[in-house]
Amino acid sequence: AIGALFATTSRGGIAAFAIGLMLAAVGLKRQRGVPAWALALTFVGMTLLWFGLERLELRFAAASGDAPGRTAVWRDSLTRMHGLWLTGSGFNTFAQEMSRVPAWALPRGATPWPEELRPALESGARLGTRAPQALAGLSWYREAHNDYVQVLVESGLPGLLLALWAAASVLAAARRDPWLLAALAGVLLHEVVDFDLQIPAVAVLFVVLAARARDR
Numbered sequence: 001a002i003g004a005l006f007a008t009t010s011r012g013g014i015a016a017f018a019i020g021l022m023l024a025a026v027g028l029k030r031q032r033g034v035p036a037w038a039l040a041l042t043f044v045g046m047t048l049l050w051f052g053l054e055r056l057e058l059r060f061a062a063a064s065g066d067a068p069g070r071t072a073v074w075r076d077s078l079t080r081m082h083g084l085w086l087t088g089s090g091f092n093t094f095a096q097e098m099s100r101v102p103a104w105a106l107p108r109g110a111t112p113w114p115e116e117l118r119p120a121l122e123s124g125a126r127l128g129t130r131a132p133q134a135l136a137g138l139s140w141y142r143e144a145h146n147d148y149v150q151v152l153v154e155s156g157l158p159g160l161l162l163a164l165w166a167a168a169s170v171l172a173a174a175r176r177d178p179w180l181l182a183a184l185a186g187v188l189l190h191e192v193v194d195f196d197l198q199i200p201a202v203a204v205l206f207v208v209l210a211a212r213a214r215d216r
Contacts, residue, residue: 002044012193020186024178070145070193077144077153088156095142097153143198147191174213183209 005013077098089097144150152160167188174180187196187206196202 006044010194012190013196016186016190019189020182023185024182026178073141073144074146074149077149081153084153084156086156086158088152088154088159091154094144094150094153098144099141143195145194147195147197150195170210170213173210177213180209180213184213 002017005017077094080098084097144153148160148163151163155162170184171181171188174184184206187202190196197206
């Protein structure tokens with residue numbers, strides 16, 4: 001699993017893993033013998049020897065150049081809330097709400113829209129896409145690359161508060177098991193820069209781990 005994670009070269013995933021490992025190390029510091037986190041570090045070292053540091057160095061070196069793009073998406077999303085703070089736009093509507101726009105009006109004398117598009121245009125459907133000013137070359141985006149921002153857009157402040165309460169509740173339930181706490185915290189940290197919980201396999205595994213935390 002560690003090797004697969006490093007092979008993705010996901011900067012957010014690797015950083016979240018490292019923070020989770022530190023959380024586990026803090027929680028396990030009183031155990032006797034060789035701590036499990038030391039074994040995990042051994043696997044990290046083996047992975048780096050096999051995978052090589054050069055690709056990771058290139059990926060992390062590009063972080064400063066890529067960050068403005070993501071933060072621009074977050075800022076653009078927040079500035080386009082327009083009355084959605086209480087209710088949100090609805091689940092799974094982020095791409096439609098943030099990137100789609102109604103088709104513009106044609107100038108006088110221009111060729112009419114094709115007949116097959118006329119019913120959709122008259123209904124007010126959003127057929128066009130918009131390009132954020134701060135993201136040259138990006139015409140639209142489907143995800144916010146920050147699930148907390150996306151939850152806010154799709155479900156409003158009540159939905160975000162509910163999600164944060166659920167996350168805090170899960171972490172509190174896992175506080176007596178350092179490894180469970182590290183695993184759950186790692187995913188929640190990665191959500192700040194990505195959208196892992198929109199991947200069904202990750203979401204199912206997270207729910208299973210959260211349920212184990214509840215049983216402790």
